[in-house]
Amino acid sequence: MKVIVASDHGGVNIRKEVTSLLEEMNIEFEDIGCDCEGSVDYPDYGIPAAERVANGEFDRAILICGTGIGMSISANKVKGVRCALVHDLFTAKVTREHNDSNVLAMGERVIGPGLAREIAKTWLSAEFEGGRHANRVSKITEYEA
Numbered sequence: 001m002k003v004i005v006a007s008d009h010g011g012v013n014i015r016k017e018v019t020s021l022l023e024e025m026n027i028e029f030e031d032i033g034c035d036c037e038g039s040v041d042y043p044d045y046g047i048p049a050a051e052r053v054a055n056g057e058f059d060r061a062i063l064i065c066g067t068g069i070g071m072s073i074s075a076n077k078v079k080g081v082r083c084a085l086v087h088d089l090f091t092a093k094v095t096r097e098h099n100d101s102n103v104l105a106m107g108e109r110v111i112g113p114g115l116a117r118e119i120a121k122t123w124l125s126a127e128f129e130g131g132r133h134a135n136r137v138s139k140i141t142e143y144e145a
């Protein structure tokens with residue numbers, strides 16, 4: 001699995017937590033920033049990361065901003081991306097099992113680094129169940145086409 005990671009200025013600490021988790025899990029990743037002291041715009045990071053999942057260069061993306069909302073809205077504009085905004089362990093697992101989400105968004109002003117790490121670990125480890133869920137996901141893909 002290859003993962004691309006990005007944040008705006010509001011998500012730098014959780015982004016570092018996530019990259020340390022990916023190292024621990026021996027998962028290949030690229031961290032595209034931001035390397036920011038000041039304020040940046042979340043679409044400038046979220047959209048390129050989502051595009052690199054949609055084009056097959058990466059299997060998954062993990063995006064962090066202050067709330068996770070800007071990143072999730074941006075990522076979900078990219079065709080082929082199913083971005084889940086997650087702040088608890090239950091939906092981290094179920095969005096993989098039911099939605100086959102390929103992008104995870106989290107908000108650093110919403111949760112702390114410890115929970116973010118567990119959410120990312122859960123999301124990276126859970127598998128899509130297919131079956132009736134594949135039928136539902138295919139309706140989204142058909143709409144996009």
Ligand code: RB5
Nearest residue numbers: 010065066067068069070
């Ligand atoms: C930046 O101030 C903040 O708006 C951003 O990190 C995010 O929360 C947007 O959804």
